[in-house]
Amino acid sequence: MSVLEIENLKVNIDDKEILNGLSLTLPKGEVHAIMGPNGTGKSTLAKALAGHENYEITGGSATMNGEDILALEIDEIARAGLFLAFQYPVEIPGVSIANFIRAALNSRQEEDIDAVAYYKSLYAEMENLGIDRKFTSRSVNEGFSGGEKKRCEILQMAMLKPEFCILDETDSGLDVDALKVVAEGVNQMRGEERGILVITHYQRLLNYIVPDKVHIMMDGRIVKSGDKSLALEVEERGYDWIKEEIAAGV
Amino acid sequence: MITAQSDSEFLSEVVFDHFLARHSELPDWLVKQKQASWTEYLALPAPNRKMETWRFANVKGLGVEGFRLAPSLSEEDSQSLIENSQNVKETSGKLVFGNDDLVAEEALSEELSAKGVIFEPLERAFAKHPEILEEFFMAQESALGSEKFAAFHTALNRNGTLLFVPANVEIELPLVSYHWANGGESAVFPHTLVIAKDNSKVTFVDIYGSSDKESAQLACGVSTLYAGPGANVEYHYVQNWNEASLSFNRLTTVAERDSNITAYGLNLGSKHARNEGHTVIEGAGSNAEILSLTVAHKEQEIDQRTLQSHNAPNSRSNLLFKNALQDTSKTIFSGLIKVAEEAQLTDAYQTNRNLLLSPTAEANSLPGLEILANDVKCSHGATTGQIDDNELFYLLARGIDKPTAQKLLVFGFFEEILEKINNEELANYHRELVHQKFEIA
Ligand SMILES: Nc1ncnc2c1ncn2[C@@H]1O[C@H](COP(=O)(O)OP(=O)(O)O)[C@@H](O)[C@H]1O
Ligand SMILES: [Mg+2]
Numbered sequence: 001m002s003v004l005e006i007e008n009l010k011v012n013i014d015d016k017e018i019l020n021g022l023s024l025t026l027p028k029g030e031v032h033a034i035m036g037p038n039g040t041g042k043s044t045l046a047k048a049l050a051g052h053e054n055y056e057i058t059g060g061s062a063t064m065n066g067e068d069i070l071a072l073e074i075d076e077i078a079r080a081g082l083f084l085a086f087q088y089p090v091e092i093p094g095v096s097i098a099n100f101i102r103a104a105l106n107s108r109q110e111e112d113i114d115a116v117a118y119y120k121s122l123y124a125e126m127e128n129l130g131i132d133r134k135f136t137s138r139s140v141n142e143g144f145s146g147g148e149k150k151r152c153e154i155l156q157m158a159m160l161k162p163e164f165c166i167l168d169e170t171d172s173g174l175d176v177d178a179l180k181v182v183a184e185g186v187n188q189m190r191g192e193e194r195g196i197l198v199i200t201h202y203q204r205l206l207n208y209i210v211p212d213k214v215h216i217m218m219d220g221r222i223v224k225s226g227d228k229s230l231a232l233e234v235e236e237r238g239y240d241w242i243k244e245e246i247a248a249g250v
Numbered sequence: 251m252i253t254a255q256s257d258s259e260f261l262s263e264v265v266f267d268h269f270l271a272r273h274s275e276l277p278d279w280l281v282k283q284k285q286a287s288w289t290e291y292l293a294l295p296a297p298n299r300k301m302e303t304w305r306f307a308n309v310k311g312l313g314v315e316g317f318r319l320a321p322s323l324s325e326e327d328s329q330s331l332i333e334n335s336q337n338v339k340e341t342s343g344k345l346v347f348g349n350d351d352l353v354a355e356e357a358l359s360e361e362l363s364a365k366g367v368i369f370e371p372l373e374r375a376f377a378k379h380p381e382i383l384e385e386f387f388m389a390q391e392s393a394l395g396s397e398k399f400a401a402f403h404t405a406l407n408r409n410g411t412l413l414f415v416p417a418n419v420e421i422e423l424p425l426v427s428y429h430w431a432n433g434g435e436s437a438v439f440p441h442t443l444v445i446a447k448d449n450s451k452v453t454f455v456d457i458y459g460s461s462d463k464e465s466a467q468l469a470c471g472v473s474t475l476y477a478g479p480g481a482n483v484e485y486h487y488v489q490n491w492n493e494a495s496l497s498f499n500r501l502t503t504v505a506e507r508d509s510n511i512t513a514y515g516l517n518l519g520s521k522h523a524r525n526e527g528h529t530v531i532e533g534a535g536s537n538a539e540i541l542s543l544t545v546a547h548k549e550q551e552i553d554q555r556t557l558q559s560h561n562a563p564n565s566r567s568n569l570l571f572k573n574a575l576q577d578t579s580k581t582i583f584s585g586l587i588k589v590a591e592e593a594q595l596t597d598a599y600q601t602n603r604n605l606l607l608s609p610t611a612e613a614n615s616l617p618g619l620e621i622l623a624n625d626v627k628c629s630h631g632a633t634t635g636q637i638d639d640n641e642l643f644y645l646l647a648r649g650i651d652k653p654t655a656q657k658l659l660v661f662g663f664f665e666e667i668l669e670k671i672n673n674e675e676l677a678n679y680h681r682e683l684v685h686q687k688f689e690i691a
Contacts, residue, residue: 050647078649090644094662094669103658104648139662140644156648 010059036217083162085153092140146173171205183208203235287404294398303395317468320349320436368414394526410441424453434465442473460492477509507533515542546579575611584616
């Protein structure tokens, strides 16, 4: 039951079918990667699972630990344990990182978190991710560089300790050093109590976050799955051979 | 104490004679000025819809006849106002006015007095400092439509603040005046005159409020700030009259050479508030930051008109007015930047942002530019919108429930102004008021 289970999921945007029967099983304790060309629906999958209203579910199911998450509101899905690290994190003017993360934590518990304990853990996670302390009072993502935004997503993930994480192109916009820091942050969160889904279209990230399984996504569904060597193969040969395989009915 | 009421105290055509009879202490020069103003007041037309300066305003709600000269306060009422005048604790001086009488005072330190700083209620200053007041009291013209109300104010005003800071004197902690209106139908005429001489530095705060929530009151105020060459003036006003009240305020700020002015306005109260803000850049190299935050709800109408007059070169003015509207509230922002031919190298900006939190709220925006110089940077922009869906999704996706997420985003909208206030106590005071008002709504 400790699993994120997506079955035959179909999702429309503006009456256009983007996901057409996607199935994926992510058990806790594992890291899976989804790779696929641009525009294939990777972010659509992430946002639809997070409950975004613009993404209309037309078929299939998605459950987390047996609970139907498609029936939940956006905030309920998050509190149920799903975390989405955004491909394009949103700037929130006037809301400081400290207040934002604190509100997110408070939403998960009866009593408000103790301020001293909170700052202690926040500073520790920031240090771990190489984020300067002065960021605590900066508005969320406002004026951040691409890399700072991505680190800030991982900071939130580290603070909220979700059961299932979807990282949408967390590597884009990062130089190698930043990539290593972010990957290290993610690796520290790997473990029995958590399932992680890494979306990327570069194999590079997977050198640092080594996945248990790799899924190839094309035209709105998973078309091939394998182990980490599949990512290397895609890196080397591109996606066309997979298309041909499908066409040939392999 | 019960004050005897007579019809002559209502703000009719005969009230002025009654006022003069009641205030025989006023000096002759002032009485003359008042007489001329009263005549002017009677002669000027009331605002009407056809006047460009009153466009969009509900002019029907502006009658003053139902109000009367505010009566003196009982000892008990004064005491309770004094107890409520503690919002800013770290000050260099404090005046508390109730119904235009001085009810409490924390005088300047001996050190500041010895340096020549003057911080006096006008009721004393008219007699003690005629040389300053004859020159500066009501010396600025109305530029934004409130001529009639300015004349009304001049005629019936009798108190307020005179703050004079001599050259090279820097005052660290803010000075604060509280202006309270008490009782039903009371009319008050608060006045502020700040004169900061060369290279001086001062922060002044006006706080306007009502002693209860229900009594309809009238406030007709005028504030004037002079920043002398190289002076640094920070001004805050908190308009928090109760929501049954009608208020007018005209703020004129004169910036001389190399001066720095920052004005923060917080508009929370009044049933109908009309604020006019005129920033006059008189000297080269000056810099004015003009900021305002309004939180309107229910049926409030907050009408703000601004003018940035650049009469000297090489100066900068930056205006940011943010309004958050709930229920069926209404705001009007009309802003004009005027750059004179000689005001080359002007940087002048004007921004109005309206956040509509209800489908029935109404935000009107009338931005404008009039530029006669050819080498300037000017911009004006107005936006009106709801809470941003992407921002809301981001917060919800972190598990924050919708009401909390909306509140965070609205407070974030306010922060753009609040975070600019350097004095932490003042910033927190403004923040608390804004949050309070938003919670109640
Ligand atoms: N908000 C949207 N409105 C309309 N079309 C969209 C929207 N978001 C994505 N799409 C379309 O859906 C398809 C999948 O997009 P996306 O999920 O972002 O792909 P990926 O993340 O794999 O690059 C693309 O064709 C894209 O143009
Ligand atoms: Mg994407």
